[in-house]
Amino acid sequence: MINEMMVENGGGDANSNVSPTKLMVNYIPELMTRDMMYALFSAMGKIESCKLIANRGYGFVEYEKHEDAEKARAAFNGLLMQGKTLKVSFALLNPENKVSHKPDTESNLYISNLPPDMTLERLNNLFGQFGVITNSRVSQGIGFVCFEQRGQAEEAIKNMNGSSPIPGAGAIVVKFANKPNSNKNPPRP
The missing domain is CATH 3.30.70.330 (RRM (RNA recognition motif) domain)
Structure with a gap:
């Protein structure tokens, strides 16, 4: 879920x-x-x-x-x-005793080696067992899943990275996604 x-x-x-x-x-x-x-x-x-x-x-x-x-x-x-x-x-509750709805920006996972026919619903069902998914997408064997809390994402990595949860498919790679600016090269002098 x-x-x-x-x-x-x-x-x-x-x-x-x-x-x-x-x-x-x-x-x-x-x-x-x-x-x-x-x-x-x-x-x-x-x-x-x-x-x-x-x-x-x-x-x-x-x-x-x-x-x-x-x-x-x-x-x-x-x-x-x-x-x-x-x-x-x-x-x-979050630490301020308010119910938390906001996703942790450090809880976005990158999933690779998914079968080409992987659907968003199947991806969500696969990773929903680890926590609240606030955003997800899948395309051409690559998926992204953002959890509400970093601990949920860590648990998903621990349990899913290197596993073969999809019958007939190989082991999947699950890791934290790069931050949007982390792939940019630093400016040259």
């Missing part, structure tokens, strides 16, 4: 790094709208906010009460909708 910056169990104690009321929802079907998502999750309690990032297949739902968020997580995590299985967990 693509897109998994989550914790499986309940959130909410004072020392926790998860939001007690905000859920992250991954693997949202393409045809789901924000209104549909709101209607589904409001059945579990009063919602403070509902955000759908449709082109990325994930969203956030924040409840007024922790108990309602926990009910929704229990009810909807693993729910099959339009051929996709929702993954619902409490959203992680």
